[in-house]
Amino acid sequence: MKCRKPLVVAVIPCFNEERFIGSVVLKVKKHVDKVLVVDDGCTDTSAEVAVAAGALVVRHDYNRGLGAALRSGFQKAKEISPDVVVRLDGDGQHNPDNIPALIAPILRGEADVVIGSRFLKGKTRGPLYRRIGQCVLTATTNLGSGTHVTDSQSGFRAFSAEAVKKMAITEDGFSAESEMQFAIARNGLKVVEVPIAAIYAEKAKRSPLGHGVNVLSRVLVLLSLRQPMVLFGVPGLLLTGGGVALALLVLDIWGRTKQLATGYFLGAILLCLVGILALFAALMLQSMKELLRGQWERFEKTGTDL
Numbered sequence: 458m459k460c461r462k463p464l465v466v467a468v469i470p471c472f473n474e475e476r477f478i479g480s481v482v483l484k485v486k487k488h489v490d491k492v493l494v495v496d497d498g499c500t501d502t503s504a505e506v507a508v509a510a511g512a513l514v515v516r517h518d519y520n521r522g523l524g525a526a527l528r529s530g531f532q533k534a535k536e537i538s539p540d541v542v543v544r545l546d547g548d549g550q551h552n553p554d555n556i557p558a559l560i561a562p563i564l565r566g567e568a569d570v571v572i573g574s575r576f577l578k579g580k581t582r583g584p585l586y587r588r589i590g591q592c593v594l595t596a597t598t599n600l601g602s603g604t605h606v607t608d609s610q611s612g613f614r615a616f617s618a619e620a621v622k623k624m625a626i627t628e629d630g631f632s633a634e635s636e637m638q639f640a641i642a643r644n645g646l647k648v649v650e651v652p653i654a655a656i657y658a659e660k661a662k663r664s665p666l667g668h669g670v671n672v673l674s675r676v677l678v679l680l681s682l683r684q685p686m687v688l689f690g691v692p693g694l695l696l697t698g699g700g701v702a703l704a705l706l707v708l709d710i711w712g713r714t715k716q717l718a719t720g721y722f723l724g725a726i727l728l729c730l731v732g733i734l735a736l737f738a739a740l741m742l743q744s745m746k747e748l749l750r751g752q753w754e755r756f757e758k759t760g761t762d763l
Contacts, residue, residue, distance in 0.1 A: 468530035469485070469512070472497045496515065524629045541564065598638050623646065632671075632679065635675070685742035689739035693731075693737075701725075701729065
């Protein structure tokens with residue numbers, strides 16, 4: 458009995474990439490069965506070029522952001538019932554010849570998600586500011602999600618059919634990559650990384666600092682909603698503990714000298730106050746998280762919002 462060939466679909470978010478999208482589609486077609494390009498409100502001829510190159514184009518009426526483009530692309534891909542979905546950028550940064558290595562662990566049943574890492578085996582030596590920013594974002598995402606990877610912001614990834622179903626992306630912007638890592642941890646998906654090289658042929662379109670701060674702020678929001686005890690609870694305990702230690706020091710000084718150590722006293726009050734507020738925020742957010750999770754589980758079981 459002849460085995461069915463796995464169906465591989467590529468999803469490529471695109472915003473004003475008319476210079477590159479055609480060649481990217483042609484190169485990707487060598488390794489996949491179908492190419493989906495998401496025209497995220499392009500104001501140039503990217504969509505027309507993608508169609509001419511043989512891609513199926515999903516269009517947004519206006520620029521909605523990377524996360525929204527991925528959401529649309531994954532939704533369209535699910536209609537095709539693929540075995541593997543590959544996600545890569547349309548600006549030529551990723552080498553489509555890496556696709557076979559990227560999808561191999563999924564086809565062998567060794568992974569649900571495969572991330573192409575720019576930092577394994579020293580594959581990429583991009584600008585220093587990029588590497589520093591990516592390290593900060595990766596460390597924050599790893600801490601929040603509880604899943605360790607070396608490149609949380611990589612845009613070159615592969616997903617099994619089951620993983621695609623569980624990639625419930627709510628973020629519209631570039632923090633979607635980090636949100637995927639939270640989804641991986643939440644759904645118990647197995648993730649592996651393979652080394653890739655990224656090509657930085659042109660200057661970044663966006664301010665690297667502004668882009669990094671925006672993504673980091675959204676990752677912290679994700680962390681506060683999903684791991685409030687990590688973001689607020691642990692610092693709250695540490696601050697409160699520091700305040701109590703200072704208060705004990707104040708009492709010790711008073712007992713020995715009968716003098717009030719005003720600086721230590723004010724510091725103890727400040728640390729205890731901030732620590733208690735952080736603990737209160739952690740408890741409130743944790744309660745909201747449990748409440749929303751319970752409602753979502755009931756919704757999934759009954760189809761009714763309770």
